[in-house]
Each structure stands twice: as C-alpha cells, then as structure tokens.
Amino acid sequence: MRNVVVVGFGPAAHRFVETLTERGFGGRITVIGEEPRPAYDRVALTSYLTGKSLEDLTYPVPDGVVTRLNTRVTVIDREARVVTTADGAAEPYDVLVLATGSAPFVPPVPGAGHAFVYRTIDDLDAIRDAARGATEGVVVGGGLLGLEAADALRGLGLRTHIVEMSPWLMPRQVDEGGGSVLKGHIEGLGLSVHAGAGVKEIVTDSGGRVTGLLKPDGTLLDAQVVVFSAGVRPRDELARACGLEVGERGGVVVDEGMRTSDPAVYAIGECALAGGMVYGLVGPCFTMAEVAADRIMGGGSGFEGADLSTKLKLLGVEVAQFGAMDGALDVTYMDPVGGVYKKLFISDDARTLLGGICVGDAGPYTTLRPFVGKPLPAAPSDLLFSGSGAANLDLPDEAQVCSCNNVTAGAVRTAIADRGVTDVPGVKACTRAGTTCGSCVPMLKQLLEKSGVEISKALCEHFTYSRAELFDIIRVRGITTFSELISGHGTGRGCDICKPTVASILASLHNGHVLEGERAALQDTNDAFLANIQKNGTYSVVPRIPGGEITPDKLIVIGEVARDFGLYTKITGGQRIDLFGARVEQLPQIWRRLVDAGFESGHAYGKALRTVKSCVGSTWCRYGVQDSVGLAIALELRYRGLRAPHKLKSAVSGCARECAEARSKDFGVIATEQGWNLYVGGNGGFKPRHADLFASDLSTDELIRTIDRFVMYYIRTADRLQRTAAWIESIEGGLDHVRDVIVHDSLGLCAELDAQMAHHVATYEDEWRATIEDPEKLSRFVSFVNAPGVPDPSIVFERERDQIKPMVVTS
Amino acid sequence: MSWMTVCDYHVLLPERGACALVGGEQVAVFRTFEGEVYAIGNLDPFSGAYVLSRGIVGTRGGEPTVASPLHKQVFSLVSGVCLDDPGVRVPTYPARVAGGRVEVAAGAGPVEAADERRLVDAS
Numbered sequence: 001m002r003n004v005v006v007v008g009f010g011p012a013a014h015r016f017v018e019t020l021t022e023r024g025f026g027g028r029i030t031v032i033g034e035e036p037r038p039a040y041d042r043v044a045l046t047s048y049l050t051g052k053s054l055e056d057l058t059y060p061v062p063d064g065v066v067t068r069l070n071t072r073v074t075v076i077d078r079e080a081r082v083v084t085t086a087d088g089a090a091e092p093y094d095v096l097v098l099a100t101g102s103a104p105f106v107p108p109v110p111g112a113g114h115a116f117v118y119r120t121i122d123d124l125d126a127i128r129d130a131a132r133g134a135t136e137g138v139v140v141g142g143g144l145l146g147l148e149a150a151d152a153l154r155g156l157g158l159r160t161h162i163v164e165m166s167p168w169l170m171p172r173q174v175d176e177g178g179g180s181v182l183k184g185h186i187e188g189l190g191l192s193v194h195a196g197a198g199v200k201e202i203v204t205d206s207g208g209r210v211t212g213l214l215k216p217d218g219t220l221l222d223a224q225v226v227v228f229s230a231g232v233r234p235r236d237e238l239a240r241a242c243g244l245e246v247g248e249r250g251g252v253v254v255d256e257g258m259r260t261s262d263p264a265v266y267a268i269g270e271c272a273l274a275g276g277m278v279y280g281l282v283g284p285c286f287t288m289a290e291v292a293a294d295r296i297m298g299g300g301s302g303f304e305g306a307d308l309s310t311k312l313k314l315l316g317v318e319v320a321q322f323g324a325m326d327g328a329l330d331v332t333y334m335d336p337v338g339g340v341y342k343k344l345f346i347s348d349d350a351r352t353l354l355g356g357i358c359v360g361d362a363g364p365y366t367t368l369r370p371f372v373g374k375p376l377p378a379a380p381s382d383l384l385f386s387g388s389g390a391a392n393l394d395l396p397d398e399a400q401v402c403s404c405n406n407v408t409a410g411a412v413r414t415a416i417a418d419r420g421v422t423d424v425p426g427v428k429a430c431t432r433a434g435t436t437c438g439s440c441v442p443m444l445k446q447l448l449e450k451s452g453v454e455i456s457k458a459l460c461e462h463f464t465y466s467r468a469e470l471f472d473i474i475r476v477r478g479i480t481t482f483s484e485l486i487s488g489h490g491t492g493r494g495c496d497i498c499k500p501t502v503a504s505i506l507a508s509l510h511n512g513h514v515l516e517g518e519r520a521a522l523q524d525t526n527d528a529f530l531a532n533i534q535k536n537g538t539y540s541v542v543p544r545i546p547g548g549e550i551t552p553d554k555l556i557v558i559g560e561v562a563r564d565f566g567l568y569t570k571i572t573g574g575q576r577i578d579l580f581g582a583r584v585e586q587l588p589q590i591w592r593r594l595v596d597a598g599f600e601s602g603h604a605y606g607k608a609l610r611t612v613k614s615c616v617g618s619t620w621c622r623y624g625v626q627d628s629v630g631l632a633i634a635l636e637l638r639y640r641g642l643r644a645p646h647k648l649k650s651a652v653s654g655c656a657r658e659c660a661e662a663r664s665k666d667f668g669v670i671a672t673e674q675g676w677n678l679y680v681g682g683n684g685g686f687k688p689r690h691a692d693l694f695a696s697d698l699s700t701d702e703l704i705r706t707i708d709r710f711v712m713y714y715i716r717t718a719d720r721l722q723r724t725a726a727w728i729e730s731i732e733g734g735l736d737h738v739r740d741v742i743v744h745d746s747l748g749l750c751a752e753l754d755a756q757m758a759h760h761v762a763t764y765e766d767e768w769r770a771t772i773e774d775p776e777k778l779s780r781f782v783s784f785v786n787a788p789g790v791p792d793p794s795i796v797f798e799r800e801r802d803q804i805k806p807m808v809v810t811s
Numbered sequence: 812m813s814w815m816t817v818c819d820y821h822v823l824l825p826e827r828g829a830c831a832l833v834g835g836e837q838v839a840v841f842r843t844f845e846g847e848v849y850a851i852g853n854l855d856p857f858s859g860a861y862v863l864s865r866g867i868v869g870t871r872g873g874e875p876t877v878a879s880p881l882h883k884q885v886f887s888l889v890s891g892v893c894l895d896d897p898g899v900r901v902p903t904y905p906a907r908v909a910g911g912r913v914e915v916a917a918g919a920g921p922v923e924a925a926d927e928r929r930l931v932d933a934s
Contacts, residue, residue, distance in 0.1 A: 461871065483844075493826065493844050495869035496878035496885070521826035525865040525880035528827075533880055537860035785818045785829035785840070794837070794861045 002027040004296065005083060005093035007073045007238065009033025011042055012269030012285040013099035014059045019293035021062040029065045030091055032083070035120060036070040043282050046152050048124050051677060051693035057121075076242040078262050095264055095296055098239060098252055099289075102232035102270040102280065107140075111202030114210045115140075115226040118149040127227060131156040134224035138162075138213045140199055141230035142169040147314040149229045150191060154315075161192045161221050163213065165230070168195050173310055173321040174341075177334055178359045181341040185317040185360065188339075194221070202226055234271045234278055247273040256302035258292040266292045275305050283307070283404040307403045309372075311358075311365045320365035323355025323372035331380040335360075342384050344368070351375055366442055370399030370409060395447070402433035402440045409447060416451045423448065425729065442732065459720060460497040463490045467645060467720040471505050475716075480510060481518050500524045501720045504607055507643035508715045509756075511763040513770050514606075514643075515777050526605035529781065530768055531587055532578075536806035538795055539587060540580040541567070542604035543594050544640060547614045547632035547652075548575025557597040565590055568803045574611030574649065576602060581804050583791055588781050591768045600766040603641060607721075609648045612636040613661070617654035617671075626671030628654035631700065635669075638704065639711065641764050645718040645727075648711065649683070663691045666724040667707055672696070676703045680710055681725040681735070689725045692735055695743065705754070709742035712753040814907070814914040823848065823913060828877060830864035833915050838904055839864035840913060841888055843875050849888035850906035850915045855879045856899055863901065 004020065006013050009031050017029055033039070040057040048057060061067055068085070075084040082092045104117035116127050131137070137153040139146050142164025153160045162169070168179025169186070183193050194215070201214040213221045234251040245253040245261040251273025258266045258274070268288040270280055279285060284306035294301040309322035317339075327345030334341050340360035347354060353371045358364050364383060371377055374396060395401070397410030415421045415430040427444050428434050434441045457466035463486075465473065470485070479485050482502050486494055494502075503522035507514055514520075514527050526532050531539035543558065558577050562569045567590075568580040582590055604610060612635045615621065617628030632652040639648070651662040652669040662668025668679040674697040682691030695706055718727040731737050740746040742753070771777045783792040797804035817831040823842040830853050831838050837853035841864075853861045858881040866877040868888075875888040885894045886901055893899040905916035 462869075492870040492873060493868075493875075495871065495876070496867040496883055499867050499869065518825070520824055521868065524867065525862070528865065533862070533865075535858060535860065535881070537862045537865075537881075779822070780824075780827075780829075783830065784832045784837075785822060786816075786831045786833075790832065792837075792861060 003093045004029045004095045006031040006097045008099035009039050010101045012289045014039035015286045016289035017065050019290050023297045032068045032071050034072045046148050049152050098267040099269045100235035100271045102234050105231045106228045115228050118229045130225045136223045137225040138223040139227045146229040149227045151315050163194045163197050174357050178341045178357045181359045251278045257295045268292050311362050318362040320358040320362035322369040327354040333384045370395045405432040407431045407433035412447045462492045462498050468717045504643045532605045539582050540578050542578050542602035543599035544602040545576040546636040547629050561593050575613050584781050595769050601768040608643050609639040613651035615659035624654035628652040644715050646723045681728045708757040709753045712756050812916045817913045820908050826868040828864035837861050848906045850904035851891050852902040
C-alpha cells in the first residue's frame, strides 16, 4: 500500500496522520483540506477571539505528510481509485480516508443567508468584523456550542441573546432542573435567555444589513449579528455522490474498523455513522482516527461506541453530564441561591450508578464518572454532599479515567508500576491521559497518591518541607537566619540545595544585602561573588542595561573596562553585554569603574529578574502602538534584584509583530491599541514554551499590579528551580486558578502580595555599590587569603578571533 | 612537617572557605559552623578548575562537606572523598587553629590517611 489520501483536514484527520506516521507507515500520505490552513484545535476555538493566536491552536503537521490546503475535492472515482480536486488535479489512492467533518445546520428561514455560523477560524474572523460597531447579538441554539458562541459575542462587547427551541438550555446535557439553575447563572452575567422559542425570520434593512431576529410569536429581538449554532449535519455529500452507503439521517456508514461499504475507503470523525451514531465530541473522533490508522497498519482494533460524558466550563459555569440521563431512582441536590444542581441516576435496586448531571459544581463528574454501571461506592447523599469525601474512592482498573484519549485507571496504574512514573506530567507523557481537555488531572493525581508512589516533597536530607512550606514557615514565624530555621525545623547544617533556597526566600521576604552576616555562607558561588562562574573558575560580569537602552557614553565605559581588564565581550540574548574572564580580585576593581559610570548589578548571577527585553516601540517604529522601551525600563527597574525560585525573564513588544519575543518569557507584554496584553508562563531553554494570555487591554497601572501579584504568588508557592511554566502546570486548576487568586482575589491574598512587592521596591539597593562601599565584604574578593595581590596562576588564556579564551591547564 | 599560618581565624567566615598558597600548592581552607577548620586541595578533579574553596559548606549525614561550585559534586572535608563518586578523592592537609590563627601543615604534602583530623583551639 503506497498512497493514503485523506479528504478533510480537521482534528480527526490530524490525529489519523499523526498516528499513522508514529506507527511507521512507509507510504505516501496526502491530506487535502478546504480550509486555507492545517488542522487546528476546534475545541479551543473561542480562545482565538480572546487572544490565542492561530499558531497556538494549530496542530503540527507530522514530517513527510503532504498537505494540499485551500483545496476542495469534487469527485471520488472509486473504480479508478482517484480523487479529483476543484483545480482539476487528480490524486490517486490505495486507501482513501474521509474526514470531512460536519457543517453547521442553518434552518431555512428568510434572511438566514445573512447570519453567521461558528465552526472555523474564518467564521470567527467574520463574526469579529461584524461585531465592530454592533451593539447586540443573537445566538440561535442554547447547546454546548451555542453557549460558547454566546460567550464569544459577549466577549466582543455585544448585549447577547440566546434563543433555544427546547424548554431549557443544554437539553442534551442537563434536565429541566439543571437547565433552570444554568439559566440563572447565564442571566446573572447579563445575557438574555429565550428558551422554548424559535426563529421566524432574520430581519434586514434595505441595505441588506441585519437589524434583528423575529420570533414566531411576533416579538423582535434587535441585533446586528446573528449566529446559528443549532446543531451540525455530517458532510457526507462526496460519499453520497460516489455511491457509498450513507445513513437515513446522514453520515457515512462504517463498520467497527471505520471501513465504509467500499473496503478501500474509511470514514472517521464527525462525518462517520458508527453503530448508527454520529459523534460530535473530540474524544470519540480521535478514537476513530486511531482505529482507522491501526487497521491500515494491519491491526485489529475496533471502535465500540464511546462515552458521551461531557464536562465543561461555559461562561464561568461548570456543567457536566455522565452516563445515562434517566433511571429508576434519582437523588437530587439543588441550591438555586448558590447556583448548584447535582443529580445522580440509580438503578431500581438502588445499587448501581447509572449517570449524573452537574451544574455549578462538576465535582461528582470527576469522582463518579468511572463508576457508571458499577455498584455505588457510597450512599448517594454522601456522594452528592461530601464533595471531596468522594475523592477517596477506589477506581476499578477498567474504569475510564480520560475519555478524550480513552485511558483506563488500569493503564495509568500500569504506567506507574511498570514504567516508574511518579508525577502527573509523567502520566501524561506515558498514557496521553489528561492531555486534551485536562478534566481528569485531579483523578490522575489521586491514582498517583493511592499507588503508594512516595512523592517526597522534602527539599533535601536537611528539611522534610517543600520550598513553599519553608517559605510559609519563614514568613509566618518571622525567621531571619538559616541557623534559626535549621535548628528549629531541620537537621544538620544544610547543603548546596537547601542553603541557596533559604537564601533566596530570605532575600524575597526581607530584601537586604545577600552577603550580609550569616547569609554570605548560604550563597552559591555566583551570588557569593556577585558574578557568574565560568568553566575555568573565572567570572563574567553583566551590568544592568534596563530595556536594552544604553547611551553611547555608557557603551564606551563598558568597552574601556573590557579593554583595560582584558575581558572577552559578548552581547547576550537579553540585550546586554557580558564581560568574561575576570578573576575574583578583579571584580571589585571592575565594578568600581562601572558603578562610577552609573551602572548597577544586572543580577545575571542570581535566581532573580534578569532582563526586560524590548523592541524599539512607538517612539521610532512606524508600526509601534505603545512605548515598549519606556515600559520595559519601568518594569526592569521595578523588579530588579527580586530573588525568585528560578531566574525570571520578561520582554515588552510595542505591537503585535512581537519583535521582543515577549511570549517566550515568564511574563511578556504586548502592546495593543487599547493598552497592554499580559502573557505568562513562557520560556526558551530545554523545553521551549509559549506564554499564555493572562489578561487583555490592561492600563499600565493594571498591568503592573497584575505582574506584581503574579510574580509574588509565584515566589511564594513555587518549588525550588521551578520556572513559571512548570509552576502553573503543577497547580491544581492551572492558569485559571492563578487568575482567580490574583485577579479575583479568591484567597484574599492580594493585599499581602501587593505589600510584599511594595516592600521590595522601597528597599531595593544595588548590591554591587553596597559591596564596594564595605571593606569587610570586599576583603573576601581575593584569589589567595595569604597572598591577596597574587593572581591565580592556574588561570591562563589563549586568543581566538582577537579575544581571550580559557585554556585548561592539566597539572 | 611545619605549620604555616594562612590567615587570622576571624577572617574565615563560618561555613565558607578561602584558598591559600601553601608551599606552592592551592589549599582550600574551611571553617565549620562548630568552629573546626579543615584543609583540602583546591582543584576540583571533575572540572580541572581550582574552585573548591568557593563551594557551599554543609553536612551529609553529619559529615562536614563542600560542594563543587561548578557541577555540585560533594566532597568530605574529613577524608577528601567525593561522596557522589567514591572513586574520586581530593588531597587533605592537616589544619589547626593556634593563637587565633589558622595554620596548615606545609611541605609535608597531602595527608594520606583519611582519619587525620584538624586540631582545634578556639581561643
């Protein structure tokens, strides 16, 4: 088999080609998609309107896969095994895979052609354009996608109506009681819900502009934007035209191996009719893609239907449904005031769990979904009311934990037992569980905990506490020295792990000089000599150049210092200059010259803020919309010297072209027409990661307050040497939790975080200036304590490209 | 073997080291929290750089140690043995405090016996 051709390039097609390439398929794979771009994450579509870039959402195309984008297939000739595209090109196949997806259903009412649908990036671009200058919008359809679309319209600043045919919202996920609680939530956000209502006409003015939606009862809703999100229909037209068997109500009929009525043609995803069902959720579609790939590689796996349980957070409200939506018995908890509705369906003998519905609190979904069809693990009232009490349930091995990727509790346990996995990222890498929607991550944690994997949080042999716990002990008890801490809360005299960690915590909490008193003995060599050690025992020196802006006079000083001390110079990635090859006794002399010229420590040696990089911004750049250099300097001066669990990097870009590469930073800022967008959790390095959008269109004051809190919350709770990306990943609730804490003050911490940052800003002093003014500290900067003037004879240089380079002398 | 004065005792900070030239050799001298002094070779055998005096002083299972500032291998201040790689050992030298000064035995070369201990005179 040489040629596999895939028609359609959505998530299912992507998963199919990804699986096929991973399995080592040797032939040619061609994917033909009618959109002008490769597959992207449709589940996260709405995030495109709130700042995620297309690049973030786009799945990587596996190496070797040929893509033909912006290309529509017009004819399938099954006899000749050739597909023809609209441009007349022919693509021969040995195996054809239909992954044509579905199309939004638009009811045939007058004016419907003026309405939008909500499925592709192009649809969202069109809605965003139409929303400019509009004040009101209507979404037709109150299901899962309809509420997403309504959230999007609301986010675009429109007063939003939702029109739903059924008597309540989300009729496929919740019952009437849940629907009424959900309605309360949504109306509380200022949206209007019109349930049990239909559409008679989309009303337009003489210029063809939409002015409203007319309901069958004659009432008119004013709206300039109307979006249909009232269900989808499988795209089976190509299959019909070439005579493949299709279902009565649409969908390409497939067997359990995803094969259509023609053995050379497979169908996967939303266009397939498997076991009489069309599936619109990403989990089953991914499974179909994997089954088809397995069959093509000679495997025997089959698609046996799928769990249609869903858990989502729409408009800030958790909604979840699992298992059956009815049963002989049911137990309901309803709190219209708190906006919580939970219901369990149980068999008539009151022993077996059949399903459940949750609105406002999806807790039971996480704990109970794996028990569907199994004996109730506890009394129903306990399960509904005890909340976390249910977290101690033992899942049977065959219980499905991750429905997106079809991973069972047994598979997770096997990964833990046989492959030595000890943390959630390890489980994700090994089993794929938790990598799509993430809703099962709390369950993965439980499985890890219950497996007996001892996840020791002890920092080292001297402390049984984690860094975050030590931070709290030091903060709450007002501890100011390492000796006080270790005598009361540890054993021995510390090591190269706990000492720098405690030094960093003391610096974060109290500021003060890092070489003062006992603290001098806690520092790593870099902090002890306020410079970066290099492979031959010499140090490099990095003066701070805030925002990368420097005067010619200061540049000349750096050049002169480097020349006079014979140092190697290199421009760093953070827009400053590194001077290499200084012996310890030269450091004070070098810094005396630099301090006299107005330079300060750049803290390149510390786990601290490094630089805030900037592009040239609106002052010079014809594209810039804000003064990125001015902001970068302000941020760098504000956070300079702030010690943290790991180094912190930042950048400010003056427009969306992002020349400062802010999204590769721990906190990055990108200018918008209205203010600033803040991104957090990015880094380069071993595992590069783009920062995620945290808040949009902030004023400068709002931006600084948000960064203050973000950084302080990170300093307070992160592990040792854990960068912001890993920190966010490790927190239950992830970025949403961090946002709750520092934007909505859910823990009541903000005043304290603000005060801590204010203390840092008020008490900052340049530690190099303080050092050269203190003879006692200066006396430590010698190569030999008994021969202070003698340079270390082991340090020898040779020359390369007109500069020095270390020569390693072997004795 | 003759004792050579390296520096005043108070110049050595608790739990920090300093390097001295003793008979042409680089010797790293350390003071522990309890006030004892130790001397080992300053050459880090893993990196080839003369840096051990600038490492972090601590304990492992009660034994005083220093960690190389380059790649963090931990050495016993008592025996010179690398506790992360016991096949590697750095030389140790007799060291003591006498008359308020830190002294290292010069000329005798490094001590071979692992149990040779520093002498303490905290006066």
